[in-house]
Amino acid sequence: MSLYRMRALTFTEHGGPEQLVVRDDIAMPTIDAADSVRVRLVAAALNRLDLWVLGGIPGSKVKPGWPLGSDGAGIVEAVGSGVTRVKPGDRVIINPGVADRSCQCEYCRDGDQPLCLSYGILGEHLPGTLAEYVVVPEANLRTFPDWLPWETAAAFPLATLTAWRMVVTRAKVRAGDQVLIWGIGGGVALAALQICKHLGATVWVTSSSPEKLDKAQLLGADHLLDHRQPDVGKTIRARTDKRGVDVVIDSVGEATWAQSLTALGRRGRLVTCGGTSGPFVQVDVRRMFWNQWTLMGSTMGNDAEFGTISDFFDHGSLQPPVDSVWSLDEAQAAYARLASGQQFGKVVIRLRGQAGELAG
Numbered sequence: 001m002s003l004y005r006m007r008a009l010t011f012t013e014h015g016g017p018e019q020l021v022v023r024d025d026i027a028m029p030t031i032d033a034a035d036s037v038r039v040r041l042v043a044a045a046l047n048r049l050d051l052w053v054l055g056g057i058p059g060s061k062v063k064p065g066w067p068l069g070s071d072g073a074g075i076v077e078a079v080g081s082g083v084t085r086v087k088p089g090d091r092v093i094i095n096p097g098v099a100d101r102s103c104q105c106e107y108c109r110d111g112d113q114p115l116c117l118s119y120g121i122l123g124e125h126l127p128g129t130l131a132e133y134v135v136v137p138e139a140n141l142r143t144f145p146d147w148l149p150w151e152t153a154a155a156f157p158l159a160t161l162t163a164w165r166m167v168v169t170r171a172k173v174r175a176g177d178q179v180l181i182w183g184i185g186g187g188v189a190l191a192a193l194q195i196c197k198h199l200g201a202t203v204w205v206t207s208s209s210p211e212k213l214d215k216a217q218l219l220g221a222d223h224l225l226d227h228r229q230p231d232v233g234k235t236i237r238a239r240t241d242k243r244g245v246d247v248v249i250d251s252v253g254e255a256t257w258a259q260s261l262t263a264l265g266r267r268g269r270l271v272t273c274g275g276t277s278g279p280f281v282q283v284d285v286r287r288m289f290w291n292q293w294t295l296m297g298s299t300m301g302n303d304a305e306f307g308t309i310s311d312f313f314d315h316g317s318l319q320p321p322v323d324s325v326w327s328l329d330e331a332q333a334a335y336a337r338l339a340s341g342q343q344f345g346k347v348v349i350r351l352r353g354q355a356g357e358l359a360g
Contacts, residue, residue, distance in 0.1 A: 004027065004028050005024065005025050005026065005027065005028060006024070006026050006027075006028045006131055006132040006133050007022065007023070007024045007026070007131070007132050007328065008022070008023060008026040008067040008068075008130060008131030008132065009021075009022055009067065009068050009069065009130035009131065009328060009331050009349075010022075010023055010026065010064060010065050010066055010067060010068060011054055011064060011066075011068065012064055013064065014054065014055055014056035015054070015055065015056075016054070016055070016335075016339070017054070017331075017332040017333075017335035017336045017339065018332065019054065020054070020068075020331050020332050020335060022328055022329060022331065023065070026065065026067060026131065028132075028133050029127060029133055029134060029135035030135065031078055031079070031080050031135065032135065033080055033082075033137070034080045034081045034082030034083070035080055035082050035083060035101060035137050035138045035139070036079075036080040036083075036135050036136070036137060036138075037076055037078070037079050037080065037083055037086060037092075037135065037136060037137070037138050037141055038076075038077045038078040038079075038133055038134070038135045039072070039074040039075065039076060039077060039092060039094065039133065039134050039135075039136065039141070040074050040075045040076075040077040040132065040133055040352075041072050041073070041074040041129055041130075041131060041132060041133065041134060041351045041352070042073055042074045042075065042150045042154070042350075042351055042352045043072065043073055043074075043150040043151050043153070043154035043325075043348055043349065043350050043351060043352075044069045044071055044072040044073075044128075044129040044130050044154050044348070044349050044351060045071040045072070045151075045154045045155040045158075045187075045346045045347065045348045045349070046069070046071075046334060046335065046338045046346070046347045046348075046349065047070055047071060047158050047159065047187060048186065048274065048276060048338070049070055049121070049123070049124060049158075050068060050069060050070065050123065050335070050338070051335065051338060051339055053068065053123060053124050054068065054335070057124075060124055060125070062123075062124065066127060066128070067123070067127045067128045067129070067130055067131035067134070068123050068128045068130045069122070069123045069128035069129040069130030069131070069349075070096040070121055070122045070123040070124065070128060070129060070158050071094070071096060071129060071154055071155065071156075071157050071158045071159075071346075072093075072094045072096075072122075072129030072130075072134065072154055073091070073092065073093045073094065073144070073150055073153035073154040073156075074091075074092065074094075074134075074351075075089060075090065075091060075092070076088050076089060076090040076092055076141070077133065079138070080138075082138075083138045084138075085138055085141070086138060086141050086143060090143050091143060091144055091145075091146065091153075092141040092142060092143055092144070093141070093142055093144055093153050093154075093156055093157050093310065093313070094122070094129065094134070094136060094140055094141060094157060095136075095139075095140040095141070095142075095157055095161065095303075095306045096121050096122040096123070096129070096140075096157060096158050096300075097113065097114055097119060097120075097121055097140075097161075097300040097301070098119070098120050098121070098122065098125075098126055098136060098137060098140060099113035099114075099116050099118055099119045099120075100116065100118035101137055101139060103116055103118050105117065105118075111302055111303065111304060112302050113302045113303060114299050114300045114301065114302060121300070122134065122136070130328070130331070130349060130351075131351075132351065139303060142306065142307070142310040144310070144313060144314055145314055148313070148314075148316075150350075151322050151325050151348045151350070152319055152320060152322060153313075154346075154348055155187070155320040155322055155345070155346035155348055156309075156313055156318075156319075156320050157306070158187070158300070159186075159187030159188045159190070159191045159320060159346065160191040160309050160313075160318055160320065161300060161301040161305060161306055161309060162188050162191070162273055162298070162299070162300055162301065163188050163189075163191035163192040163195055163249075164191070164195060164301055164305050164308070164309050165298050165299075165300065165301040165302075165305055166188075166192060166249060166271045166273055166298045167179075167192050167195045167196055167199070167247075167249070167271075168195065168199070168305075169298075169301070169305065170269075170271045170296050170298045171247045171249070171269045171271045171296070172269070173195075173196055173199050173201050173246075173247055174199060174200070174201070175199060175200030175201065176200065176201070176202075177196075177199075177201040177202070177245075177246040177247055178201070178202050178204065178240065178243075178244075178245040178246050178247070178265075179192075179196045179201045179202070179203050179204065179245060179246065179247045179248075179249065180203075180204045180205075180206070180236065180245045180247070180248045180249065180260070180263050181193055181196070181203060181204070181205050181206070181249045182206050182227070182248075182249065182250050182251065182252050182256050182260070183206060183207065183227075183251070183252055184205035184206065184207050184212055184213070184216040184221065185207055185209065185212040185215075185216075185341075185343060185344045185345070186251075186343075187320060187345070187346050188249075188251060188273060188274075189205070189249070189251070190216075190219070190320065190321055190344075190345060191318065191320060192249050193205060193216065193219055193220065193221060194219065194220070194317075194318050195318065197219075197220040198317070198318075201247075202222045202223070203220065203221050203222050203223070204221075204222065204223040204224075204225060204236060204245065205221040205223070205224060205225065206225045206226070206227040206232060207224075207225075207226070207227065208226060208227055208228045209342075209344075210226070211344070212344050213225075213226070215321075215344050219321075223239070227256075231259065231262070232256075232259045232262075232263065233258070233259040233260070233261070233262025233263040234262060236262075236263040237262065237263065240265070243265050244262075244263055244264055244265025244266070244268060245263050245264060245265055245268065246265060246267070246268055246269065247268065247269050247270070247271070248260045248263060248264050248268070248269075248270040248271070249271060249272075250270060250271075250272045251272055251273045251274035251275070251276060252274075252275070252276050252277050253272070253274065253275025253276060253277045253278050253279060253280075253281060254275065254277045254278030254279070254280060254281055255277035255278065256277070257281040257282070258282075261283070261284075261287065261293075264291070264293060265291070266291045266292060267291070267292050267293075267294075268291065268293050268294070269293070269294045269295075269296065270293065270294070270295045270296070271296050271297070271298050272296075272297055272298070273297070273298050273299060283295065320345060320346050321344060321345030321346070322345050322346050322348055323337070323343035323344055323345040323346060323347050323348075324337060324343065324347055324348070325348045325349075325350055326347070326348070326349050326350065327349070327350055328349055328350070328351055330349075331349060334347050334348075334349055
């Protein structure tokens with residue numbers, strides 16, 4: 001391989017996992033700014049976003065030859081002239097949300113980078129992490145201890161950052177709150193469960209899989225619901241003396257929205273970060289104002305939130321469960337595993353060394 005070429009996962013055309021291809025002729029990213037850092041990736045993790053990008057979504061800039069993937073962990077390989085916080089050889093996790101650091105818009109001045117018009121996500125708006133190398137701003141990196149596994153580190157950033165903003169910043173979950181989380185087993189749902197339990201909330205989780213519900217109980221879930229049953233909302237109402245829950249974490253959309261609102265109690269907060277079952281939902285505004293609900297969206301997280309969750313990670317908290325580990329050559333199977341919905345935890349792709357072993 002040429003010094004200026006690298007191995008990466010890309011695709012032939014938009015579609016399913018069968019369109020994925022590993023190429024060894026992708027241009028290696030270069031240090032293009034004083035605050036740029038080139039990271040040699042060791043492991044990357046998949047998110048539902050990766051399936052959407054592969055399938056083709058409005059606004060996405062990806063095209064054949066574009067390295068896919070948002071999450072990753074690796075070793076600092078080279079730094080720009082202005083970099084001071086990391087150095088070559090450091091083990092780092094990557095915040096996939098990248099903003100223009102020179103921007104002075106109102107959102108950037110407020111430290112709320114995900115709202116900036118320049119904001120983009122690796123793998124969707126910028127070349128991604130399913131490659132031997134990626135270049136990101138220094139602000140997007142945090143070091144982590146040697147004792148934490150590469151696979152866990154790669155699985156950590158996007159889902160945990162998204163869940164933290166949903167649970168803490170947006171919904172303001174506090175001790176004693178009752179929280180409903182749909183679809184336990186996915187990365188964001190599992191991170192939300194861990195965060196809610198850390199805050200002292202009582203957590204209801206749903207799944208169609210008894211095995212996933214059992215695993216969620218081991219992680220601290222208090223109430224387990226089979227969402228194949230016809231009326232999750234009414235079940236919660238009955239079991240809470242008609243009170244309902246304080247917070248609903250819903251990233252499913254059309255298929256669960258009505259049940260989410262049935263379950264939501266007075267002064268309830270519903271927060272969503274996606275619509276895997278469809279983007280269009282309905283709300284009876286009379287119920288909304290009568291119950292004084294707050295319905296809100298949430299996406300990714302800012303620099304301060306990334307710093308906060310990284311501190312937890314460094315101390316062994318908020319560790320994401322890893323469902324399975326694959327090699328880059330097994331990427332089609334890894335994507336298929338995620339698409340099946342059978343995973344419990346993150347699907348990880350190992351870029352260096354054998355799956356499951358540490359690489360230096």
